[in-house]
Amino acid sequence: MRQTLVVLVENSPGVLARVAGLFSRRGFNIESLAVGVTEDPGISRMTILVDGDDAQVEQVEKQLHKLINVLKVSNLSREPAVQRELALIKVGAEPGVRAAIIQIAGVFRAKVVDVGKRTLTMEITGDSDKVEALLQLLREYGIRELARTGCIAMVRGGKVANSGKSEKGDGEDS
Amino acid sequence: MPTGAEILVESLIKQGVEVIFGYPGGVVLPLYDVLYDAPIRHVLVRHEQAAVHAADAYARVTGKVGVALVTSGPGATNAVTGLANAHMDSVPVVVLTGQVPTTILGCDSFQEADITGISLPVTKHSYLVRQAAEIPRVTAEAFHIAATGRPGPVLVDLPKNALTEKLNTVPRGEINLPGYKPPRGPGHPLQIGRAVAAIREAKRPLVYAGGGVVAGNAGQDLLALAEKLRLPVTATLMGLGGFPGTHQLFLGMLGMHGTRVANMAVMEADLIIAVGARFDDRVTGRVDRFAPRARIVHIDLDPAEIGKNVRVDIPIVGEAGLVLAALREAGTPGETGEWLATLARWKEELPLGYQREEGVIKPQEVIEEIYRLTKGRAVVVTDVGQHQMWTAQYYTFQEPRTLVTSGGLGTMGFGLPAAVGAQVGRPDKTVVLVTGDGSVQMTLQELATVAQEGLPVKIAVINNGYLGMVRQWQQLFYGRHYSSVNLRLNTVGVKRAVGAEDLPTVEGELIVPDFLKLADAYGLRGLRASRPEEVKAVLQKGMNLPGAVLMDFLVAREENVYPMVPAGAALDEILIGD
Numbered sequence: 001m002r003q004t005l006v007v008l009v010e011n012s013p014g015v016l017a018r019v020a021g022l023f024s025r026r027g028f029n030i031e032s033l034a035v036g037v038t039e040d041p042g043i044s045r046m047t048i049l050v051d052g053d054d055a056q057v058e059q060v061e062k063q064l065h066k067l068i069n070v071l072k073v074s075n076l077s078r079e080p081a082v083q084r085e086l087a088l089i090k091v092g093a094e095p096g097v098r099a100a101i102i103q104i105a106g107v108f109r110a111k112v113v114d115v116g117k118r119t120l121t122m123e124i125t126g127d128s129d130k131v132e133a134l135l136q137l138l139r140e141y142g143i144r145e146l147a148r149t150g151c152i153a154m155v156r157g158g159k160v161a162n163s164g165k166s167e168k169g170d171g172e173d174s
Numbered sequence: 175m176p177t178g179a180e181i182l183v184e185s186l187i188k189q190g191v192e193v194i195f196g197y198p199g200g201v202v203l204p205l206y207d208v209l210y211d212a213p214i215r216h217v218l219v220r221h222e223q224a225a226v227h228a229a230d231a232y233a234r235v236t237g238k239v240g241v242a243l244v245t246s247g248p249g250a251t252n253a254v255t256g257l258a259n260a261h262m263d264s265v266p267v268v269v270l271t272g273q274v275p276t277t278i279l280g281c282d283s284f285q286e287a288d289i290t291g292i293s294l295p296v297t298k299h300s301y302l303v304r305q306a307a308e309i310p311r312v313t314a315e316a317f318h319i320a321a322t323g324r325p326g327p328v329l330v331d332l333p334k335n336a337l338t339e340k341l342n343t344v345p346r347g348e349i350n351l352p353g354y355k356p357p358r359g360p361g362h363p364l365q366i367g368r369a370v371a372a373i374r375e376a377k378r379p380l381v382y383a384g385g386g387v388v389a390g391n392a393g394q395d396l397l398a399l400a401e402k403l404r405l406p407v408t409a410t411l412m413g414l415g416g417f418p419g420t421h422q423l424f425l426g427m428l429g430m431h432g433t434r435v436a437n438m439a440v441m442e443a444d445l446i447i448a449v450g451a452r453f454d455d456r457v458t459g460r461v462d463r464f465a466p467r468a469r470i471v472h473i474d475l476d477p478a479e480i481g482k483n484v485r486v487d488i489p490i491v492g493e494a495g496l497v498l499a500a501l502r503e504a505g506t507p508g509e510t511g512e513w514l515a516t517l518a519r520w521k522e523e524l525p526l527g528y529q530r531e532e533g534v535i536k537p538q539e540v541i542e543e544i545y546r547l548t549k550g551r552a553v554v555v556t557d558v559g560q561h562q563m564w565t566a567q568y569y570t571f572q573e574p575r576t577l578v579t580s581g582g583l584g585t586m587g588f589g590l591p592a593a594v595g596a597q598v599g600r601p602d603k604t605v606v607l608v609t610g611d612g613s614v615q616m617t618l619q620e621l622a623t624v625a626q627e628g629l630p631v632k633i634a635v636i637n638n639g640y641l642g643m644v645r646q647w648q649q650l651f652y653g654r655h656y657s658s659v660n661l662r663l664n665t666v667g668v669k670r671a672v673g674a675e676d677l678p679t680v681e682g683e684l685i686v687p688d689f690l691k692l693a694d695a696y697g698l699r700g701l702r703a704s705r706p707e708e709v710k711a712v713l714q715k716g717m718n719l720p721g722a723v724l725m726d727f728l729v730a731r732e733e734n735v736y737p738m739v740p741a742g743a744a745l746d747e748i749l750i751g752d
């Protein structure tokens with residue numbers, strides 16, 4: 001089952017290698033990984049999509065907790081969360097099919113950001129299923145190039161994953 | 175204005191460092207220049223791997239953080255096995271590595287290696303220092319991380335320019351680790367309550383004690399708990415010494431080469447109380463048949479160990495000593511009389527044993543004799559292989575921190591440098607190294623360190639001319655194909671080797687090396703026993719001679735370690751002899 005982990009880390013050199021190493025060492029493939037700074041410039045937020053059963057992912061979560069530079073680990077698969085990714089898609093667009101492609105983009109609320117002689121480039125934001133669905137439809141026109149940011153996620157409602165400095169390590173014995 | 179190197183040495187002194195095991199080289203010259211007249215003892219090893227093993231053993235016997243210092247590039251890569259060994263056995267060491275100056279870092283410079291990258295999976299944490307100003311904080315954090323929580327090795331990579339940089343003002347080394355909060359305390363009261371109830375209800379309880387009991391200084395608490403609640407105790411290799419070996423509640427070691435009573439107890443128990451142990455495959459055997467009738471209480475300081483290998487019914491994250499004390503306080507004994515009587519009977523009926531043989535030294539009798547002569551009060555260091563298991567079986571460990579052995583990584587070559595570290599850490603104790611003729615040759619150069627430091631280490635080489643444990647597996651599981659395990663010279667070898675005619679001979683084969691000549695070459699006393707009646711005399715003489723002694727025991731060549739649970743088998747599928 002695909003699970004979404006949000007990991008807050010100290011923004012220092014080598015942290016990405018430490019986190020990535022934990023996954024590769026256990027034979028886990030990271031499906032997507034997105035990293036960006038939080039409102040605190042000293043803290044980065046990683047969103048990691050990983051495929052594994054509950055026990056495997058729980059073990060990875062515990063190992064992540066043990067990394068000195070990791071401040072907080074949350075598994076968003078266990079609660080309602082907003083998930084988004086952004087994709088840039090360069091699709092083959094001969095003059096005869098251009099209108100049809102723009103129409104498809106419209107249905108998905110994708111935005112055309114560049115027009116070439118024989119290509120169109122569009123951006124789309126949404127959850128992974130939505131991006132996949134658009135790609136599915138565009139494939140028949142020929143996808144020339146694809147860039148995806150990887151998924152980022154946030155819990156719905158008032159709950160926040162911020163700081164977490166006082167939360168890590170507490171009550172883990174249940 | 176102090177340099178980075180001076181600041182570092184000052185920081186080490188502040189951490190209470192008394193001894194460093196190290197090997198100099200280009201980029202650490204500024205540091206060695208300061209160490210020249212610093213109040214820290216430097217033990218010069220002969221290979222960087224040995225520096226880390228020695229620091230590791232020093233930490234195990236003293237309970238303090240061990241420190242190793244090596245240069246960049248090959249110095250650092252040589253230290254990697256030492257780091258992995260300390261990591262697997264959760265030993266607090268700080269390894270200082272030199273690094274090329276930051277100005278040429280990443281340029282494939284001379285003697286450059288990305289050691290923080292290389293060592294990521296085998297360290298608890300690591301630092302690449304950029305400036306001298308970071309040194310006080312990094313040093314304080316490195317020692318704090320190594321020693322607290324579940325201990326482990328921390329690497330500090332020190333570029334040369336950070337060591338030579340001069341500072342007007344030295345920052346105070348304040349620890350700033352918002353993401354590091356190792357669990358503390360006696361565990362969650364709710365889980366303690368559940369464990370107390372489980373112990374009260376259990377008819378066949380068993381304590382399974384691991385290295386965490388030793389590392390956590392919880393031996394006294396374990397003894398008090400077991401005696402009050404009448405709980406039988408078995409220990410892992412790493413846990414030996416955590417509970418008195420002669421105590422009537424002690425069943426010996428469990429696992430692949432454990433006692434039959436310990437393994438049968440696991441199979442029959444209705445409650446397992448694991449403390450500071452991690453359900454290693456060498457302990458559990460086939461994991462889905464481990465303790466099939468038991469509920470499992472798992473006490474550990476590392477939450478990631480809970481439920482990692484086996485299902486756990488009652489998890490308790492906390493400090494072993496405090497948790498055991500809490501259980502003792504709240505606990506009442508269950509009705510375990512019948513169970514204890516059964517175990518006592520099994521212990522009687524199924525003791526460890528071996529067949530003595532006329533004219534041939536059995537390795538087990540050497541270990542038994544070492545135990546008798548040292549009265550179980552020595553610090554015993556081992557290498558890895560058959561001799562290690564015989565030591566675990568036939569030397570009865572009474573106190574914590576008296577067995578120093580490579581448990582998790584199984585590092586052949588650990589023994590001799592570890593004996594150096596153990597003797598430096600405990601000059602008041604007799605240190606006995608039990609090693610094999612295979613293992614000892616992996617770090618043999620450390621005989622020079624033993625000689626130079628004047629360490630009175632007693633070295634017993636269990637010499638069977640084989641890589642014995644590998645040979646045993648080849649005999650049992652590979653149709654006696656003794657592939658590349660014979661360490662002696664056959665007749666073809668004789669013709670080829672110049673001077674081989676001077677080597678001692680056993681059963682038509684030449685023994686190589688001649689350990690007596692090696693002892694001579696390093697200025698140590700060498701003794702040899704080749705017949706059973708010589709064992710006691712050689713050991714007595716060796717123990718009584720001042721200084722280091724190398725004792726070469728020519729033992730039965732094809733003796734096997736029994737009992738044995740084959741890899742992947744359950745603990746009741748046991749081989750008990752040839």
